[in-house]
Amino acid sequence: MLASTTDRRGRALRDLRISVTDRCNFRCVYCMPKEIFGRDFAFLPREQLLSFEEIVRIARAGIAHGVHKLRLTGGEPLLRRDIEELVRLLAQLCTPEGEPLDIAVTTNGSALAHKAAALREAGLNRVTVSLDSLDDATFRAMNDIDFPLERVLDGIRVAREVGFDAIKINTVVKRGVNDDDVTAIAERFKGTGITVRFIEFMDVGTTNGWNLDQVVPSAEVIARIDAVHPLEPIPPAYPGETATRWRYRDGDGEIGVISSVTQPFCGACTRARLSADGKLFTCLFAARGHDLRTLLRSGCSDVEIEDALVGIWSGREDHYSELRSAETSHAERIEMSYIGG
Numbered sequence: 001m002l003a004s005t006t007d008r009r010g011r012a013l014r015d016l017r018i019s020v021t022d023r024c025n026f027r028c029v030y031c032m033p034k035e036i037f038g039r040d041f042a043f044l045p046r047e048q049l050l051s052f053e054e055i056v057r058i059a060r061a062g063i064a065h066g067v068h069k070l071r072l073t074g075g076e077p078l079l080r081r082d083i084e085e086l087v088r089l090l091a092q093l094c095t096p097e098g099e100p101l102d103i104a105v106t107t108n109g110s111a112l113a114h115k116a117a118a119l120r121e122a123g124l125n126r127v128t129v130s131l132d133s134l135d136d137a138t139f140r141a142m143n144d145i146d147f148p149l150e151r152v153l154d155g156i157r158v159a160r161e162v163g164f165d166a167i168k169i170n171t172v173v174k175r176g177v178n179d180d181d182v183t184a185i186a187e188r189f190k191g192t193g194i195t196v197r198f199i200e201f202m203d204v205g206t207t208n209g210w211n212l213d214q215v216v217p218s219a220e221v222i223a224r225i226d227a228v229h230p231l232e233p234i235p236p237a238y239p240g241e242t243a244t245r246w247r248y249r250d251g252d253g254e255i256g257v258i259s260s261v262t263q264p265f266c267g268a269c270t271r272a273r274l275s276a277d278g279k280l281f282t283c284l285f286a287a288r289g290h291d292l293r294t295l296l297r298s299g300c301s302d303v304e305i306e307d308a309l310v311g312i313w314s315g316r317e318d319h320y321s322e323l324r325s326a327e328t329s330h331a332e333r334i335e336m337s338y339i340g341g
């Protein structure tokens with residue numbers, strides 16, 4: 001059995017987030033503002049995207065060195081043609097101990113009704129759907145393409161029908177935009193087995209106009225919900241879980257909060273991120289990634305990919321969220337839609 005690889009702060013490599021496209025049909029105001037991601041924006045040309053076989057080779061190298069969880073993201077991952085075929089290939093892999101992997105997707109849900117059955121059949125384990133409001137007008141304004149709420153709710157319904165039982169909802173909370181919707185979202189999914197996770201608006205990338213005044217601290221989200229539906233904290237489901245968990249005292253399920261601004265969790269960050277064009281990033285806030293595509297396309301062996309991965313991870317020092325300040329918020333860094341969250 002190969003030992004798990006640790007970085008310079010003693011953190012193991014456990015999760016690999018794979019961005020399969022930098023394109024998206026939404027223009028969420030906090031992620032791909034229209035003014036920047038307009039008609040002239042230069043997305044990656046097709047030949048620069050990793051093929052499914054290339055993605056699988058990198059995933060396999062990661063798995064040999066500790067990766068247990070794979071998450072497909074983007075851009076919008078369900079826009080990548082034949083995405084279920086990639087799921088099928090990844091679902092055939094297992095850990096060196098012979099355990100199956102945990103394979104998840106994060107999606108805006110716009111194509112979920114159409115894709116859920118094929119993804120399930122291909123071996124996808126879990127689905128996370130991003131949903132920022134249950135008010136149709138607010139939802140349309142936040143995705144900024146006038147996409148109707150009902151179609152995403154339909155996607156969630158179909159995902160349940162085809163057998164996904166560990167569905168999560170991601171809600172990014174932005175002050176003055178959807179903070180008044182928090183309790184309604186919690187209520188909608190309370191008692192359904194679907195867990196909502198409220199995410200603090202982050203200063204990812206440099207185009208979303210982030211400032212601290214727009215961040216709603218998780219403590220405030222919890223206080224709002226707790227005032228109506230009493231909550232109590234519960235321990236993490238596994239070490240390094242990004243969300244802090246709270247359960248309803250009446251036993252009707254749980255919610256989570258992801259507090260990367262007010263309570264950074266870099267000390268337990270075990271995630272590597274692979275961009276759609278094959279660059280490996282060791283932090284969401286990095287300015288640059290490590291190019292694995294050139295290595296792959298030079299005809300390298302699997303051992304060479306593993307060596308590159310181990311070299312990158314063992315040199316990792318990142319802990320951006322612990323350092324966040326007025327100065328760092330102006331630093332160069334990649335966009336969320338490129339690296340996938």
Ligand code: SAM
Pocket residue numbers: 024030031073074075076077106107108109128129130170171172199200201202203204208336337340341
């Ligand atoms: N398009 C897919 C989606 O929206 O689920 C996957 C990619 S998206 C970049 C991944 C997650 O990042 C989504 O849940 C989204 O809400 C979240 N996200 C994007 N920009 C963010 C920001 N500035 N702060 C916090 N979360 C953000």
Ligand code: SF4
Pocket residue numbers: 024025026027028031032074075076108130336337
């Ligand atoms: Fe697209 Fe997801 Fe970014 Fe929204 S958050 S613009 S759906 S990539």
Ligand code: SF4
Pocket residue numbers: 260265266267269282283284285318319320321322
């Ligand atoms: Fe991980 Fe970087 Fe986020 Fe810290 S700031 S939790 S190191 S991705």
